[in-house]
Amino acid sequence: MSYVAHDASILVPPAEVEEVELYHPKTFVGKYIWSQDAKIIAIQYAITAIGIGVVALVLSWLMRLQLGYPDTFSFIDPSNYLQFVSLHGMIMVIYLLTALFLGGFGNYLIPLMVGARDMVFPYVNMVSYWVYLFAVLLLGASFFVPGGPTGAGWTLYPPQAILAGTPGATWGIILMLVSLAFFIIGFTMGGLNYVVTVLQARTRGMTLMRMPLTVWGIFTATILALLAFPALFVSAIMMLLDLLLGTSFFMPAIVSMGEQAGHTGGSPVLFQHLFWFFGHPEVYIVALPAFGIVSDLISVHARKNIFGYRMMVWAIVIIGALSFVVWAHHMYVSGMNPYFGFFFATTTLIIAIPTALKVYNWVLTLWRGNIHLTVPMLFAIGFVFTFINGGLTGLFLGNPTVSMPLSDTMFVVAHFHMVMAIAPILVVFGAIYHWYPKITGRMLDDTLGKIHFWITFVGSYGIYYPMHYLGMMGVPRRYYAITGTDFITESAHSVNVGITIAALIVGAAQLVFFYNLVRSYFKGKPSGDNPWNATTLEWQTPDTPPKHGNFGATLPLVYRWAYDYSVPGADQDFIPQNVPPKEAAGSGGKT
Amino acid sequence: MNLFQQLTAKPWLAAGAAPEDLRHPDEAHRAAKKSALWVFLAVVGVLFMLLVFAYGGRMTYGDWRPAPQLKLLWANTFVLILSSVALQWAQVSVRRGQMDAMRVGLLAGGAFTVVFLFGQLLAWRQLGTMGYFDVTNPAIAFFYLITGIHGLHLVGGLVAWGRTAARVWGKFDVAAIRQSVELCTLYWHFLLGVWLVLFGLLFTGNNLDLLLKLCGIR
Numbered sequence: 069m070s071y072v073a074h075d076a077s078i079l080v081p082p083a084e085v086e087e088v089e090l091y092h093p094k095t096f097v098g099k100y101i102w103s104q105d106a107k108i109i110a111i112q113y114a115i116t117a118i119g120i121g122v123v124a125l126v127l128s129w130l131m132r133l134q135l136g137y138p139d140t141f142s143f144i145d146p147s148n149y150l151q152f153v154s155l156h157g158m159i160m161v162i163y164l165l166t167a168l169f170l171g172g173f174g175n176y177l178i179p180l181m182v183g184a185r186d187m188v189f190p191y192v193n194m195v196s197y198w199v200y201l202f203a204v205l206l207l208g209a210s211f212f213v214p215g216g217p218t219g220a221g222w223t224l225y226p227p228q229a230i231l232a233g234t235p236g237a238t239w240g241i242i243l244m245l246v247s248l249a250f251f252i253i254g255f256t257m258g259g260l261n262y263v264v265t266v267l268q269a270r271t272r273g274m275t276l277m278r279m280p281l282t283v284w285g286i287f288t289a290t291i292l293a294l295l296a297f298p299a300l301f302v303s304a305i306m307m308l309l310d311l312l313l314g315t316s317f318f319m320p321a322i323v324s325m326g327e328q329a330g331h332t333g334g335s336p337v338l339f340q341h342l343f344w345f346f347g348h349p350e351v352y353i354v355a356l357p358a359f360g361i362v363s364d365l366i367s368v369h370a371r372k373n374i375f376g377y378r379m380m381v382w383a384i385v386i387i388g389a390l391s392f393v394v395w396a397h398h399m400y401v402s403g404m405n406p407y408f409g410f411f412f413a414t415t416t417l418i419i420a421i422p423t424a425l426k427v428y429n430w431v432l433t434l435w436r437g438n439i440h441l442t443v444p445m446l447f448a449i450g451f452v453f454t455f456i457n458g459g460l461t462g463l464f465l466g467n468p469t470v471s472m473p474l475s476d477t478m479f480v481v482a483h484f485h486m487v488m489a490i491a492p493i494l495v496v497f498g499a500i501y502h503w504y505p506k507i508t509g510r511m512l513d514d515t516l517g518k519i520h521f522w523i524t525f526v527g528s529y530g531i532y533y534p535m536h537y538l539g540m541m542g543v544p545r546r547y548y549a550i551t552g553t554d555f556i557t558e559s560a561h562s563v564n565v566g567i568t569i570a571a572l573i574v575g576a577a578q579l580v581f582f583y584n585l586v587r588s589y590f591k592g593k594p595s596g597d598n599p600w601n602a603t604t605l606e607w608q609t610p611d612t613p614p615k616h617g618n619f620g621a622t623l624p625l626v627y628r629w630a631y632d633y634s635v636p637g638a639d640q641d642f643i644p645q646n647v648p649p650k651e652a653a654g655s656g657g658k659t
Numbered sequence: 660m661n662l663f664q665q666l667t668a669k670p671w672l673a674a675g676a677a678p679e680d681l682r683h684p685d686e687a688h689r690a691a692k693k694s695a696l697w698v699f700l701a702v703v704g705v706l707f708m709l710l711v712f713a714y715g716g717r718m719t720y721g722d723w724r725p726a727p728q729l730k731l732l733w734a735n736t737f738v739l740i741l742s743s744v745a746l747q748w749a750q751v752s753v754r755r756g757q758m759d760a761m762r763v764g765l766l767a768g769g770a771f772t773v774v775f776l777f778g779q780l781l782a783w784r785q786l787g788t789m790g791y792f793d794v795t796n797p798a799i800a801f802f803y804l805i806t807g808i809h810g811l812h813l814v815g816g817l818v819a820w821g822r823t824a825a826r827v828w829g830k831f832d833v834a835a836i837r838q839s840v841e842l843c844t845l846y847w848h849f850l851l852g853v854w855l856v857l858f859g860l861l862f863t864g865n866n867l868d869l870l871l872k873l874c875g876i877r
Contacts, residue, residue, distance in 0.1 A: 188691040256702060260695050268691040277668040294698065298706040302713070306804065315800035317717075332795045333722050338713055345709065373671065381666070629670035649674045 092616065104190035105616045106175045109197050111507070113171030116197075120204050121164035125575055127156040136568025138549045146548040147235035150219030153546055154236075155207075157222025158244070161350060162251060163204055165492055169357040170255070170293065171200060173499060174262045174286045176507070180606035181283050183271025183624050183646075185617045187261040196261070199254030206247035213239035221546060223343060226318040226336050230311045232325050241311065245304040252297045252304075262290045271605075273626030277381065278645065280604045280630040281374065284381050285360020288388045289353045295392070296349035303342040310334065340402055344395035351488050352391040356384055358495035359426055362448045364630070365498050366430055368602045369445035370437030371641050373631035376429045383422035390419045400468045401475045409468045416466035420459070427456060438634065438641070442600075443517035447498030450525045451491050458487025461536065476546070479539020482532045490528045497524070497581070504585075505599045509612045510592030516584040523577035530570030534563045603644045604630050689838050696842050700849050703812060707853050710805050711860060715867055717797050719876055726798035727791045728863060735778035736858055742771030743851040746844040753837045762827050765840060768847065769820050772813055779810050805857055809850065816846050 093099045100108060131152045134144045144152075175193070179186050187193045210217035219235030220228060228234045230241055266279070266287045279287075306317040310331070318339040319331035367374040374380060396404060396412040430452050439445065461483040465471045474480060497520070504512050542555050550556055598607040610620040624646035632643040635652075643652045717723065749764025783803065786792060794800060823839040860867040 188688070189695065256699075260698055263698050264691050264694045267694050268687065275668060275670070276665045277670045294702050295705050298702060299709050302706065302709055305808075306713075309800065309804065314794050315804075316795040316797055317713075317800060317804075330795065333720075333724075333797055334795075335717055335720060335797075338716055341716065342709065342713060377671065378667070378669070628674035631671070632674070643674075652674070 102194060104186075104194045106179050106187045106190070106193060107507075107614065107616075107618075109193055110172050110175035112197050113167055113175060113200065116201055116204055117164050117168040117172060120159055120208070121168075123208070124156045124159035124164060125578070127152040127159075129572060129575055131156065132568040132571040134548065136565045147216070147219055149548040150221070150546065151217050151235050151240070154219050154221050154224075155210075155217050159207070160489065161222065161354070162248070163207065165354045165488075165496075166255070166293065166350070167200060168496060169354060169492070170262065170286060170290055171197065171258055173282075173357060173361065174258070174290065176503070177282055177606065178262055178265050178286060179269070180506075180609070180614065180618055181280050181604055182266060182269065183274050183605050183619070183626060184265055184269040185619070185623070188265050188269050189261050192257045193261045196254045196258035199250055199257065203247045203251035203254060206243050206250065210236065210240050210243040210247075213243065215239050218244045223340075223347070224307070225343075226307060226310065226334075226339050227320065227322055227324075227331075230307065230319070231322070231329070242308065245308050248304045249301060252301045255293060255297060259290045259294045262286065263294070271623045271626060274605075274645075277378070278626055278629045280360075281363040281377070281380055281384070282357070282360040282604075284384050285357045285363075288384050289356040292349045292356070292388050292391060293353045296346045296353065299342045299346040303339055303346075306342075307339065337399075337402055340399050341396070344398045345392075347398060348395040349388075349391045351484075352387055354488055354492050356388060358451065358492040359384060359387075361499045362451050362495050363426075363430065363433075364604070365444045365448040365495075365502055366433050366452075367631055367633065368502075368600050369440045369442050369448065370434050371440070371633045372433055372437040373633055374429065375432040375435075376425075377629065377631060379425055380429055383426050386422045387419060390415060390422075394419065397466055397471070400471050413466055413468055417463070420463065423459060427452065427459075442501075443512070443514060443521060444498040444502035444600075446518065446521045446525075447494045447501065450521065451494040451498065454486055454494060454525075454528070455491040458483060458485075458491055462487060474539060476544055477539035478535045478543045478545055481545045482535035482539055485532050485535075490532065494525070497521070500585075502600065503606075504588070505595030505612070506606055506609075507613055508589055508592070509595055510588050511595045511599060512588045512592060513584050516580055520577055520581045520584065523580075524574055527570050527574035527577065531567050531574065534567055538563060598644075601640070601642045603628075603632055603642050605645055608644050608646055685834070689834075692838065692842065696845060700846070703849070704853070706808070707805075707857065710801075710808070711857070711867075714801050714805070714861055715871055715876075717801070718868060718871060724796050724798060725865065725868075726796065726802050726862075727786070727789060729782050729785055731778060731782045731785060732858060732862055735775050735782065736854065738771050738778060739775045739851055739854055742768045742775060743844075743847050745771055746840070746847045749840050750844040753833075753840045756833075758827070758833075761836075761840065765820070765824055765827065765843075768843070769817065769824060772817060772820070772847075776810055776813060779806055782806070802862065805861065809854060809857065812850055816843065816850065819843060819846070 093103065099105075103109060103112070130141075130144060131149065133141055134149055175187070178184075207217075215236050215238055217236045218224065218229065218240040220230075220237075220241065224241070224244065230237055234241075236244075266283060270279070303318075306315075309315045310317055310319045314330050316331040316334035318336055319329070319334040320336065321332040322329050363374050363380060394412055394416045396408060397416045400409060434449075461479070465474060465480065465483055501512050501517055504510070538560055541557070541560055543550065543560055595612065597609065597612045600607070605619075605624055605626070606614070608624060609618055625648075626645045627648050628643065628645055630645055632638075632645075632652075634641045635643055638652055745764050746768035747764075749761045749768060752758070752760035752764055783806070786799065786802065792799065819839075820843050823836065823843055826839070827836055860870070
């Protein structure tokens, strides 16, 4: 039984009862394979997500090789190209970023940051991972079935997704849809855990407004995902029924390959509505955890409290809510009532307000901060730049009149890669450099980290900046080769070569990162418990890496918010959340 | 502290612990289970809401062909109401400490649910043998899809119900059973509510059609 001395002056009641008994595995398999420890599950999620992400990275290389050097590679035909495009997008958005942010960082950080021993339902949490792994394997299997994986684009629009002529229109699309359904079932199990752990398992003193913004970001994104994924789930099921049982939810009466297909009366636009009702919140499912994490990185490495904490929390929640009423801005060219276009353009542009507020607050946190240009900080600053750039082109695409001529061009590709590929992945890297010492007990190599950052950051701009110009020129996306067009000049082809070279270099630079991860695991400098002098609870654990149960004999008590950096009069430039007021010696006024 | 007060607190102003009592672990675990069910109900609610919107959206097309009405669904609805009433009775009984009545209510709730599911299967067969049956008619496909998904949720509920029903014999932890019964009851009431909306809007008369016309959409 753990007992905390009662001190009336600080209004903490004594711990009254024994703590929850955790499941304690005895064997290696129980500890690391069928593990119910959120930290192990987090690492399982992260390794699986990054593993399948590397496949998607290689697919992007193959695409770029085709675009940069058409007619050079005999193993890339038009069907392959479309399959690379489709699987690259689907893997990166769902199987890498969603799984890594929520399953990876969510599992690792939520219990540690809110002061819990584990997730509230560890068994369900374990099942969540294994269902996710099954979904990944199904997706991977689609590379080896007759016809290969689907080539319908990551949006899987019917009718073409399931009609003969589209690559992978039989086995490929079936595996894709079934895999998505399993992903969603697995995610829902994990998501329930993340939400309920935040709501019900916070340690004493950890009020909602004392939670680090990382937890707020992951928590809100999980709610978004729980409410948005059902739309993808029903559309996947309905499309499967159209394909397998001949229903006509989405399939209109259509002539396919010269023959009348058996469908009548379905609505392809209905699919688009359902897909984007999921698809737009998905952007924020990826972005909100990144917003939260980057806020903490900036605050820790600038040794300054986050500017406008309450506004930051509200902005996360408001962005989350607004993300459900903007979906049709992805469908301006699908045909809709002009008033709808007006409505969706307005809501889209309104999102700029809370988003800009966050950007200002990050910049104001940096303002006159004691900025340490550590690798996590470099990635955080890189994110702010990239997110602003990607966000500004969003203003173009949010307006129907500007968006229509830019639809389905490389401009769109450049925009969404800046805002939801490069920006979040910079945060992923920053977060890994930041939390790797806690996960392994060793620091990542600083020089290798800086090499990795600069090549990735500058190289990404080398890829996507010129792509905007290609888009404005009218170069369409998803085309295997562009021939016989006057409006696309020779210089566009030169730009494509440059982009391809940049993409290959950025991809190769990730090898430096992987080398660093492996080498530092064995030879890195020991980190100690709190190498960054951070305030949040995960850095206050008695062991690094934290053992099962996280906090040793007694759960921490929380006395303050997560951002007591450079408090005037305090002995150190940080006061951890679990330090009582009287122990923060000399802290003038801030008790 | 209510949610509004929590979200408007200024955490940077004062350090010091919030006067929150630590709860007994069992109580904390019960609260977690209840929260989890509510979150899950929200997810399920969104799922059915989207299906209704999809149905309504498809209805606005000019070539909409309504599906025939099945009288059997009225009987099924009545049986599902009975299952909810029986579980409510079980909940009231377990709260009053009347364990025999709780067992009867629980078993009756499950039995009525099984009857409802058989009734739904019968409705599927009825529709399948009618001359109207055409799998490419969206109204008919939607009927199978929506009733199927609703039925699967009840089957999932029966798994939880079965685990509860297996534990109410001999000696058992009353507090744990009480919560299981309460959670089952909440879930059944919710699925009954969902069914009443689905039945009322989509599968009896042209009520959704009427609603869409009132809104000027159709």
